[in-house]
Amino acid sequence: MSLYKYCSSFYGLMEEITLSLSQEYNIDLLADIMKENMSEEDWGIWMFRNEKRALTFLSQTPKQREKKPVWDTDDEKPLIMLTALVLARKACIFTEESERLSNIIGLSYREALSNASQRAQEICYQLRLLWPFPGEDPWGNINQFN
Numbered sequence: 435m436s437l438y439k440y441c442s443s444f445y446g447l448m449e450e451i452t453l454s455l456s457q458e459y460n461i462d463l464l465a466d467i468m469k470e471n472m473s474e475e476d477w478g479i480w481m482f483r484n485e486k487r488a489l490t491f492l493s494q495t496p497k498q499r500e501k502k503p504v505w506d507t508d509d510e511k512p513l514i515m516l517t518a519l520v521l522a523r524k525a526c527i528f529t530e531e532s533e534r535l536s537n538i539i540g541l542s543y544r545e546a547l548s549n550a551s552q553r554a555q556e557i558c559y560q561l562r563l564l565w566p567f568p569g570e571d572p573w574g575n576i577n578q579f580n
Contacts (some may be wrong), residue, residue, distance in 0.1 A: 437533040441526055447492070448522045448566075455515045461567070464512055471571035477564055481517045485512075488517035519566030527560045
């Protein structure tokens, strides 16, 4: 499967998770609750500590998620889902940039390094995201996605 096809599949899975999340929870209300109860740093630490469960969630089918949920409490469920969406969004950014980076083939190594450095800088900036949706995150940062 090409990287482009993987990206399409990634976005499909993100839509599936977003739909599931939005059917159970009001995303704007979740953002407000997070803004009131967690700093950006607290949320980043929470995501880091729960990354393994979010990655497991991403690898599960909907049926597997029902049978063996990765959260311990109902309060954790939307947070795990949001973390999974952030990780999925980062995977999309990384995969899309990898596809774009293939254009350095055939350039001199100096030009290739310059192009790759520019792409790396853009990737690093984009991968700082803490909220999986475009627009303003709970802490007032603006997410702009391609």
